[in-house]
Amino acid sequence: MAMTVDLPALEQTAAPRAAPARWSRYARPALGLLVPVVCALGWELVVGLGYSNGRLVPPPSKVFQTIVELARSGELARHILATLWRVGAGFALGVIAGTIMGAISGYWDFAKRLLDPTVQALRAIPSLAWVPLFVLWLGIFETSKVALIAVGVFFPIYLGVMGAILSVDRKIVEVGRVFRLSGPAMIRRILLPAVLPAYVVALRVGLGLGWMFVVAAELIGASEGLGYLLLDGQQLGKPAQILAAIVIFAILGKLTDWLIEVAAAPLLRWQDAFGARGGR
């Protein structure tokens, strides 16, 4: 009986609460868009009204127009594919090497003491300092670029995997021991799931660095790729082309990061994520 009396009251309080929740779901990201959109429209207006010629800082419509032109001529796809291939190959190599080395160092104390100081010392070198050496060793074509990206990706992955393994809760590992898991079963059933959240974070950081280094690699010398578009735009005085390349970098970077997030989401549903409920 008490339930039937309570129900209408509950609905009353629930209804007005749901509306702001739905509103804020769209309003919150929209709020973040406000500043860039106002700036872009403002600039468009300033150029449109003739207060500025917009030669060095082209208005958004000009940038968009450049992207469309590049896309129509097929140039854009060629550059994007070249860059994507480099990032993909470098990222894959860096992830493989970083995961293996990180896992060995995290799992095996002797290996950590043997290898970690060297890796940490190498990490202290600004990665761009490798460029001349890589060009000498590997030539100026694809190999040296992929190697540079792989080096950039390697370190966050290595550190992430090693740190994640080292911080696996001993008490949870003990549960595995109580149930007498074999070595491989312990890795598969306890260590891998325990390490996964930190690994996904490491992958995302690594990918971010991969995008950073592909620009560096392509600025050094390339005949195609988004980095080449940047350089070409500078040398030929086409700021719209530079901005177009930057915009596409931003879109691709966000998109690939989102792909990792989406791919990992079903495996991480168990986490009590801060962001899962719209993160207050």
Next chain:
Amino acid sequence: MLALKDVGKTYPNGVHALERFSAEIPPGEIIAIIGGSGCGKSTLLRAIAGLDRASAGSVTLDNAVITSPHAKIGIIFQEPRLLPWLSVADNIGFGLADLPADIRRERVASALARVGLTDKASAWPRELSGGQAQRVAIARALVPQPEVLLLDEPFSALDAFTRRDLQDHLLDLWADARPTLILVTHDVDEAVVLADRVLVMRPRPGRLFETITINLARPRDRKSELFDTFKRRVLTALDRSLDRSVRDVTDKSSAGEAMWW
């Protein structure tokens, strides 16, 4: 029969945690181990579980010497230690990986029903209350049907009502297959409610001080006078165990300590 013979433990850092602990525990008996901090209770339990090796003496279960975790020995820790990436049902079935899926599912389902958490089968551990989580831990330990179940202060992190609830529930579950229970606790009430025998330990180094048999019929009434009598007896033994002027009851080598003061 679980036999502990002169079990001793000295940690690598020189801490002498446990000295010459001996006891024979027949199948189905419920033992409570009680004592002040640093009296080696948990050390003893971990040695029986095979998680840490004793540095002296031996633990044997039906003539098998225990040096590493054993299929017939389960343990429940102070924290539930559920695997956060597995659902409640998968946590309970964690120790049954070798069984065919249908038998596993059946056993997990009946265990869930037994601890009253059927509606939480597909919940994540983070969605459980402390008491519910500990019930899942109990189910997980019981599902492989151990002969000996060790409990290391299993209810100490829970509030008084939940604790009392789970103590009764544990006895209920115990009655199903009657495994040997060895419970480490610092709660006199808990010891007297659950145990057939209470082993009182004394610290530095941890050793057995006194054994008190609780021959009270179950279910035990916490408010009865007899219950209070037993509680008082355990409390007295505890007080005496911490009083350094009192010689060990079971001791043969306390001459040095008698002269200590």
